[in-house]
Amino acid sequence: MLCDLTSSSHSAHMFLGSLLSPCPSWANWAPCGGSSRLSPTMPGSTNLRLIPPPRPCSALRPSPLARYLPLSTLAVTLPATPSWKTISLSSSPVQGRRVVFMGDDTWKDLFPGVFSQAFFFPSFNVRDLHTVDNGILEHLYPTMDSGEWDVLIAHFLGVDHCGHKHGPHHPEMAKKLSQMDQVIQGVVEHLENDTLLVVIGDHGMTKNGDHGGDSELEISTALFLYSPTALFPGAPPEEPKVVPQISLVPTLALLLGLPIPFGNIGEVIAELFSEVEDTQPHSSALAQATALHLNAQQVSRFLHTYSAAAQDLQVKELHRLHDLFSKASAEYQRLLQSPQGAEAALQTVITELQQFLRGVRAMCIESWARFSLVHMAGGAALLAAACFLCLLVSQWATAPGFCLHLLLLVPMIWGLAGVVVCAGLLACAGLKLDPVVLGAMAAVGSLLPFLWKAWAGWGSKRPLAALLPIPGPVLLLLLIRFAALFSDSFVVAEARATRFLLGSLILLLVAQLHWEGKLLPPKLFTTPRLGFSAPTSPPRHNGMHALGLGVGLLLCVRLAGLFHRCPEETPACHSSPWLSPLASIVSGRAKNLWYGACVGALVALLAAVRLWLCRYANLKSPEPSVLFVRWGLPLMVLGTAAYWALASGADEAPPRLRALVAGASVVLPRAVAGLAASGLMLLLWRPVTVLAKPTIGAPRTRTVLTPFSGPPTSQADLDYVVPQIYRHMQEEFRGRLERSKSQGPLTVAAYQLGSVYSAAVVTALTLLVFPLLLLHVERISLVFLLLFLQSFLLLHLLAAGIHITTPGPFTVPWQSVSAWALMATQTFYSTGHQPVFPAIHWHAAFVGFPEGHGSSTWLPALLVGANTFASHLLFAVGCPLLLLWPFLCESQGSRKRRQPPGNESEARVRPEEEEEPLMEMRLRDAPHHFNVALLQLGLKYLFVLGVQVHF
Structure with a gap:
């Protein structure tokens, strides 16, 4: 947000805006890490692109307000024996400087015992906008006036927290920016002539107030340098210079008279090492060449040491850079002997040294961004084997004689055997035991028995359809999902692709019900047939009802898509304001x-x-x-x-x-x-x-019989006497039944x-x-309501295509599992998530814990994980409903007693011949089939999820 502070829209009437006018005492650059660059927004402001350094290096992350030694002190002695570890604030050369820090308490753990004086404030609560800033302001000006410091670092967090809490366009953000402008004004008024003010933003901010990714808004910030003493020979350029983030470290190290950290590959800001007077161009060029030569010496030593330890650098490019540095260094040493009249030669040396430094940085970034294709292929193969295992076991589970207990015992034995064999081989080779390698071998060993059984099944000439029973249309959708993952733009369009595939599958389900004859046509197009009874099987459902379910599902999918968050790779996209x-x-x-x-x-x-x-x-x-x-x-x-x-x-x-x-x-x-x-x-x-009720001892109301004398003489008498006789006989039989029950076990009626x-x-x-x-923002409750409604409609639509009265084991079709998994992924995006770290909702860690969690890490990790994977958690818990819902939808009188042969012509079935719907009690009648069905359902769901996330 420092760019907002330096832009015209915010600084036109601010103190910082008045400083951003052409004068020889200021400079503003944009530091970036790695291969990043700065693109200015307008004269007098900068737009910083911050990309994380390619390897850990000493870099200034916060916004420091630093006071340095006299700028003429440029004598720097490199360490005699370079250390492979990066020199940081805790290194011994810094101990001679009085470093004062004030800001967030994370610095306490990063640099313990480094600061001569420190004021730490709790910073973990991103909803707190003022604690850190107010604490800094309480100590900033008294510390500056005391003069007991050489470097003063103040890390303000209010703007960052305000972005996370409210976003960049909230009125609170304007208040925080105005406060920071007043802070800069106060610091400038307290500056002495030998003091350099450095104002830098450590990162940018998206339109939602987040950061951490590589979008333009997140990596864009500004660097502002100011001193009461004129530092630069002329007016600032119309287009500010591009400065990588790692270039701040060597620049500030030389200004402080400290050795440049050994592992840093940045390039010093040459303009800071110039003479102020325009009449001494030779002196300015010599000072810049000296700073760049010191910088290049350090980078050359690092490059020599690194190339000897690692073999991942390009040999040809390495030799070219070595020759370039040798040539520039020899020319620099020659010019030191005869500096008069060598301004053009000095400019050539400066250019060659800059080319060397930039070439080293580009070569290292290219090498360090390389991935191990062998390891990636091994991991992908392992995950693919696990998916294939889920598919195979889901089919074997319904086979006769399948033992559920061996499903866990056999893989454990083979997995332990794989660990023992791998550990023995590593020990014999004298290599270190790697837990990752041992875990991978355990996974491979657990897969071997199933893969062997699958190979044996293939060898027995079993058809491929028996091993891959996925229906063709569903398999086509899964293949489309698999193929889309190879697209370089799939990560950007994954949310839309998921909604499209889910909508296509819903239409396929409705069409499949029609093709299989499971839907009744509308009554407007049917003609009643007299004299024929309706067939009892297979059951058919109302076509308009199924069509309404499909339309409702598509509408829910479209409404849930309104709660979308744009990927950081699409700056033209606008995220939903409802998030x-x-x-x-x-x-x-x-x-x-x-x-x-x-x-x-x-x-x-x-x-x-x-x-x-x-x-x-x-x-x-x-x-x-x-x-x-x-x-x-x-x-x-x-x-x-x-x-x-x-x-x-x-x-x-x-x-x-x-x-x-x-x-x-x-x-x-x-x-x-x-x-x-x-x-x-x-x-x-x-x-x-x-609801369970015991039958013995239940109160019973006896029927009152009205006396009747004489034989019945009319139809009215018969209508009165016959029911009386029936009630009397009913009471007698009931009494006998209760007397027999009183001598037997207690019975319970369950409802x-x-x-x-x-x-x-x-x-x-x-x-x-x-x-x-x-754990979510308030308006996501509408998405959760849509989630329940969408699941209800999908379950009813899926239940219409499943026959629960057919004999054999219970099975959930693949199209049901695929639709359920796609809906889980679709809800993941509808709750404002993206599969990238910058999109993680960190605010969930502070729900119920606004002051933080202290030293605990598992609880905030649990809260953030529950927020991120809420949709997958809910759909995983609700996955058994795919098996249960068809039984639940069994209607009254859906099954009727079988008619004996010869009575098929009877057109009507009496009500007493209708059976009560058993619904989920059918599952209780076959517990083994029920357990197998649950196992098969879980394996199918894991397979579909694995196909989505693995490939």
Whole structure:
């Protein structure tokens, strides 16, 4: 954001803007790392491109305000014995300088015991805009006036945190930039003549306020140098110079009179080593040549040492650069002996030394950016074998005699054998045991028995279709997904490609139902046929209903696509504004409307789950998990809504209530997470949500019989007497049955068994949703509501094509698994994520922990991981619904008692001959098939995910 501070739009009426006028005492460059370059936005401002250095090197990352020794001190003695380790602030030459630091506490661990005086402030909370900045301002000016320092570093974090919290276009950002301008004005007023002010931004910022990638906005910042003493011989150039980030290190090292770090390959900023007077061009050229020669000597020593230790540099280019340095060095030594009248020769030496330094940097970057194709191919082959294993075992699981216990035991034995063999070979060769290599050998060993069995199956001339049973259309979609991964633009267009493939698969599912004759035509196009009974099998579904499900799915996919985040490689793309938190909305009315919509999504989600459970009567059970669904889920909704209200208006809270708001912001998310954990524990303890009633001792109402005397004389008497006789006989039989039961075991009547498994899965999903919602911004709740609706529609559409009454093992079709996996990937992008590190939502680590986690690392990693992979977590937990939902959709009277031969002409089946739908009780009747089906479903899901992420 330093570029914003130096641009005309922000600095026209600022103090820094007044400094950005042609004068000989200032310079502004843009440092970049590696092969980066600076492109200015306008005269007087710079646009810095920061690319991380190709290897660890001593570089100034923060914005330092540094005071240096007199600039005429250029005598630098290189270390007699170069150290392979990079010289940093903790090196012995710096110990003679009084280095004062004030800023974030991460420097305390980076450079322990280096600073003569330090003021550290907690900086881990990105929502805190003022703690670090206010702490620096409290000590900055008194420290400058004391004069007890040689280098003073002040690392301000308010602008960076403001970008993460509000974005670059929020009014809070304007306030922070104005504050930084006032800081620069105050520092300039306290500067002495022998002091150099260096203002630098360590990185840029995207339109969303994030950084860490390689987009133009993220790697663009500015470097501003100022001193009360004139440093430069003339007016600044109209187009500021390009300065790599690593070039700051040798420049500042020479200005401080320190040796350049041995591992640095930067190029000194030659303009800083010039004479001020225009009448001495020879002296300026000689000073620049001297600085560049010292710099080139250090780089040449590093290059010689590195090329002897590593063989990854190009030999031809290495010899060329060595000859270039030798020539320039010899010419420089000659000019030192006779410097008079050699200005043109000095310029030639300067040019050759700069070519040498830039050539070394380019060669090293090219070499260090090289990847091991052998290791990459080995990893890809290992993952491909794992995917193939999932495919094979998913087919073998349904074979007769397949043992589930050997599925775990055999791979473990072979894996341990592979580790032992690999360790023995490494020990015999005298090599170090590498845990990565041992783990890879364990994985390879565990795959060998399955691959051998697959090879044996192929040798028995089994058809390939038996080993690869994926339907043709689904296989085509997976192949398209596989082929798209080889495109260099797939990472940029992956979100759109996923939505396209999911929409294509939805259309394919609807068309497949029509092609297989599983849909009934609309009633407008059907003619009733008299005298014929409707066939009982196969079942057919309403065509308009299936078409409506498909249209609803496509609409949900399109709506979820509105919550998109643009990849950093597409600067022309604009991310959805709905991915920003409510606190970033300036208008109070708009904020209230969006808050109401988010709370409405929470209530709708809770109401939908409760209505679904009520429809299948799963809320009538007195089990603890059911009681928690009744009372715990509303409390979780209330806690989530209250936390969102506090988070969106925390900055607007009155001062007397800020402590209360801060405390509630800690308690509420922890309470919601605690309730969710308690609900999951209760569900694991008592997952069955059925209503069980004992039959013995149940109250019974006896029928009152009205006396009747004489024989019936009319039809009315018969209509009265016959029911009385029937009730009397019913009471007699019931009494005998109860007397027999009193002498036998107790019997229990259970209800809601038809949805016993799916109810537990839906409850678990609901309990997971609310803590995951807290880790996202408020408006993502609409995406989660779409997620549930989209899953519901897809499950109903998939259930229409599955026959649950056919004999044999239960199987989930491949098209169902593929659609489920694609929907998980699509939701990943709809929640504002991208598969790059800069797109990680780091704010999730501070939900419930605004002050940070101290020294703990696993908890923030868990929170950030849950935020990133929330969609995959939910779809993985809900994957069993693909198996359960067709049984759940079994309608009343879908199965009827078989008619004996000869009675096929009977057109109507009596109601008492209809069977009650067994639904999920069918799974209980065949537990082995149920277990195998779950195993097969999990392996299929892993295979489809592996195809998406592996290749």
